[in-house]
Each structure stands twice: as C-alpha cells, then as structure tokens.
Amino acid sequence: MFILGIESSCDDTGVAIVKNGKEVLINLISSQEKIHAKFGGVVPEVASRKHMEMIFPLVDEALTRAGLTYKQIDAIAVTVTPGLLGSLLVGVNAAKVLGYLWGKPVISVNHLLGHIYAGELGGRLVFPLVALVASGGHSEFVLMTKHGDYKYLGGTRDDAAGEAFDKAARVLGLGYPGGSAIAKVAKRGGASLPRPLSASAQIDFSFSGLKTAVARAKGGKAELAYEFQEAVTDVLIDNFTKAIKKYKPKMILMGGGVSANKVLRAKLESLAADFGVKLILPEMKYCTDNAAMIGAAAYYIRSPKQDKWYNAEVIV
Ligand code: KG4
Ligand code: ZN
Numbered sequence: 576m577f578i579l580g581i582e583s584s585c586d587d588t589g590v591a592i593v594k595n596g597k598e599v600l601i602n603l604i605s606s607q608e609k610i611h612a613k614f615g616g617v618v619p620e621v622a623s624r625k626h627m628e629m630i631f632p633l634v635d636e637a638l639t640r641a642g643l644t645y646k647q648i649d650a651i652a653v654t655v656t657p658g659l660l661g662s663l664l665v666g667v668n669a670a671k672v673l674g675y676l677w678g679k680p681v682i683s684v685n686h687l688l689g690h691i692y693a694g695e696l697g698g699r700l701v702f703p704l705v706a707l708v709a710s711g712g713h714s715e716f717v718l719m720t721k722h723g724d725y726k727y728l729g730g731t732r733d734d735a736a737g738e739a740f741d742k743a744a745r746v747l748g749l750g751y752p753g754g755s756a757i758a759k760v761a762k763r764g765g766a767s768l769p770r771p772l773s774a775s776a777q778i779d780f781s782f783s784g785l786k787t788a789v790a791r792a793k794g795g796k797a798e799l800a801y802e803f804q805e806a807v808t809d810v811l812i813d814n815f816t817k818a819i820k821k822y823k824p825k826m827i828l829m830g831g832g833v834s835a836n837k838v839l840r841a842k843l844e845s846l847a848a849d850f851g852v853k854l855i856l857p858e859m860k861y862c863t864d865n866a867a868m869i870g871a872a873a874y875y876i877r878s879p880k881q882d883k884w885y886n887a888e889v890i891v
Contacts (some may be wrong), residue, residue, distance in 0.1 A: 576649045579637070579673075580870030583626045583666030584658025584686045585711065586617045589825045589866030590633040591767050592641045596874025597695055600641040601866040602860065605619035605629040609771075616683050616754075617711075617740065623661035630669045645677045652873030657712065658880035659874040682873040687713060687716070688725070690830030694855040694863065700875075701826040701853055707811065708833030710864075711737035711752070716778050717816060720823050722875045728818055729778030736807055736833045743789045743803045757800040758836060764798025768806045770813070778814050782807065808839040812846055819850050828855040834862040 578596070582589035586607040592600040607625050610616045638645060653670035655663065667683075674681035692710040694700055703720045705728070714736045716728040732741065735755055746755025749760060768788050771781045789803055815827060827847060833839065840856050847854035861868055 576874065577643060577647055577874050578682075578870040579634070580866035580868070580873065581630070581634075581651065581666045581670050581686075582654040582664050582686075582689070582760075582864055582866040582869050583630065584656075584712055585864055586622045586652045587864045588626045588633060589629070589638045589779060589869075590639055591866035591870050592643065593696075593867055593870030596692075596871045599641070599867045599870075601637045601698060602865055603637050603640075604635050604860075604865055605633060608752065614752050617659070619659045620660050620701050621860060622659060625850060626662055629891040630665060631797040634669070634673065638719040645673075648677065648679055650680045650682055650873065651677075652682045652684050652869050654686045654689060654869055656685060664842045677889060682876075684869045684872045684876070686869075687715060687717070687830075689868040689872045691717065691719070691864070692875060693827065693830045693857040693868035693872045694828045695758070695759050695875065696861050696867055697858050698731070698855040699826070700855070703822060703824045704826040704828060705815070705822055705824040706828045706830065707815065707834075708831045709736040709811065709829065709833035713743060713831060714782075714811075715819055715835075716781070717825070718818070728760055728822075729814070730736065730780070732772075732779065732781040733783035734781075734786075736782060736811060739785055739807055739890060740748075740803075740833070743800075745787055746790045747799060749796070749800065752832075754833060754836060755802055759872075760797045760837070761801035761838075762797035762855055764794060766792055766794035766798040766802040768792060768799075768802045770806055770809050772810070777815070778885055780810050780814055782810075787863045804836070804838050808836065811839065813840050815843070815846055818848075819852060826853040826855065828857075830857060830862065830868070832863045835859050
C-alpha cells in the first residue's frame with residue numbers, strides 16, 4: 576500500500592510517499608526556516624502563502640522521484656489538526672483536490688499522532704507505550720495500549736518545550752529556532768535555574784517562568800544556555816519517570832522538534848536503561864515536521880479489515 580502524506584501544519588511543507596506504513600520511498604521538505612528567522616518566529620500569513628506555492632510542485636516531484644504514477648497511490652493522508660489554521664487549510668485542500676481528481680480516499684491525521692508514528696519509521700511500536708511529543712507548539716504525554724487507542728496523560732500548563740527554547744534563545748540573543756541555537760552554544764558553568772513543578776505528582780509542568788528566570792539570572796550566555804537546556808530536559812525526564820512508574824509501559828518514545836536535542840536523547844537512553852524499557856528515538860529528519868510520519872500514521876490507523884480507517888475521518 577502506497578500512501579502519499581501531506582504535512583503543512585506550521586512552516587514546513589512536506590510531501591512523502593510511504594509504503595506499508597514503514598518504508599519511506601521519498602520524504603520531501605520545503606523549509607521556511609530562513610524566511611521566518613528574520614521575524615523571530617513563524618508568521619502565519621507568510622507560511623500559508625509559501626505552502627500554496629510549494630505544495631503541488633512537491634507532489635509532482637515526490638511521484639517522479641519515487642518512480643510512481645498517481646494511479647499507484649492507494650490513499651492520501653493529510654495533517655488536519657493541530658496547527659496554524661491557514662497553513663492546515665492549504666494542505667487539506669490540496670489533499671482533497673488530489674483525492675477528487677485521482678479518485679483516492681483522503682485520510683485525516685492528527686499531527687501529534689504523526690509525531691508518535693515517526694517511531695515506526697526506524698523501529699516498531701511496542702505497547703503499552705508512553706510517548707512525549709515536544710515541539711514548538713506541544714509538550715504532551717500520551718499513553719497508547721494499541722494502534723488506535725490513545726490517552727492524554729498530561730503536559731505543559733503554558734509554554735511548549737520548543738517554545739520555551741525559542742523564547743529563552745530570544746532573551747539570550749541567540750536567534751531562531753532557539754533549540755538548536757541553545758544546544759550549539761551551551762557550555763557547562765555556574766549558572767543556576769529552577770526546575771518548575773518538579774514536586775508535582777501529576778504529569779504536569781510549566782515552562783513560562785523559565786524565560787523570566789533566564790532574563791534575571793547571572794551568568795554568561797553559554798552557561799545560561801547550558802543550564803536552561805538542563806532545566807527543560809530534567810523536567811521532561813522527571814515527567815517521563817512519573818509516567819513509567821504509574822503506567823509501566825514496555826516502551827517509551829519521543830517525537831517533535833525537541834527530540835532532536837542531544838542532551839535529552841542521552842538522558843532518555845539512560846532512563847530507558849534504568850527502567851528496562853524499550854526506547855525509540857526517531858532519526859533527526861523524522862523528529863521535526865515531515866510528511867512521512869503522516870503517511871505512516873494513516874497506515875496504522877486502519878482497521879484490521881484494512882478497508883476502512885478508524886480514529887480518522889475519511890474526508891473525500
Ligand atoms: O516539530 P517541530 O519542527 O515543529 C513544530 O511542530 O513546532 O519543532 C520545532 C521546535 C522549535 O521550537 C525548536 O526550537 C525545537 O523544536 N528544536 C529543538 C532542537 N531542535 C529544534 N529544541 C531543543 N533542542 C534542539 N536541538
Ligand atoms: Zn510538529
């Protein structure tokens with residue numbers, strides 16, 4: 576089964592073709608990072624217009640490079656939510672137009688689910704699992720007991736982890752996107768920052784105060800960047816620990832842009848080893864927004880009969 580995935584929820588236009596939910600034939604991304612960098616964040620109107628420009632050329636290119644014709648595509652999967660409305664509309668309408676013209680079903684996929692299924696592109700999901708999706712817009716812990724069964728466990732009260740990196744980087748004058756900028760300059764030093772809500776028994780955290788703490792803290796940029804990265808990753812690991820103790824998963828995994836963070840990846844590896852649980856850390860290219868994960872998710876949210884999709888609305 577060949578699924579054409581489309582992702583346009585934020586500032587990256589993605590088109591991919593995924594075979595049987597696992598094998599990525601082609602994964603194209605048109606990044607708008609440079610365009611938005613000068614504004615210090617994503618400008619929604621600019622993002623939508625750029626998606627409109629890129630989306631159909633990327634579909635053509637994906638088919639050509641995968642050596643397929645549209646007739647060989649079995650379904651089109653598209654991110655429907657959450658995301659920037661204007662950006663989502665471009666992807667959804669492109670998918671509907673293609674579905675109509677090609678006579679193929681269009682499957683709606685939740686973006687966060689896509690980030691979880693990025694794990695299938697480099698491993699195999701083992702249930703029950705606890706996943707953390709941490710990106711510029713989200714920091715959510717999810718429990719999955721089987722394909723199609725998701726439970727929200729908790730997350731940030733305010734800023735998402737990636738957003739916190741972006742804001743702290745702005746305070747430190749390090750540019751955008753903040754995650755990679757902070758990781759690049761971080762150097763161990765004497766700076767000290769709080770670990771907000773680490774005493775809470777719930778899976779529950781807050782990052783909005785950290786930005787202010789960075790602004791007020793004493794220390795050089797590199798030391799503050801280091802300590803900030805330590806604080807955010809400690810809080811996420813603390814919450815993973817609570818989830819492991821409570822739900823006893825066989826596997827933990829991460830998705831979203833923040834999972835590209837090397838310090839966090841190392842901490843997750845030792846956490847998984849300590850508790851004897853399996854771990855999937857997607858390849859970097861599947862951590863950030865991409866369409867391959869959307870194609871993969873659509874495959875696995877099909878019913879066992881393989882003739883209809885559940886937890887996903889077939890929109891054409
Ligand atoms: O998943 P993503 O590409 O887009 C969203 O859906 O938001 O995530 C982007 C976010 C940005 O906030 C960025 O600062 C963060 O992921 N990020 C990182 C790293 N690389 C990207 N955060 C921490 N460390 C990184 N190495
Ligand atoms: Zn994302």
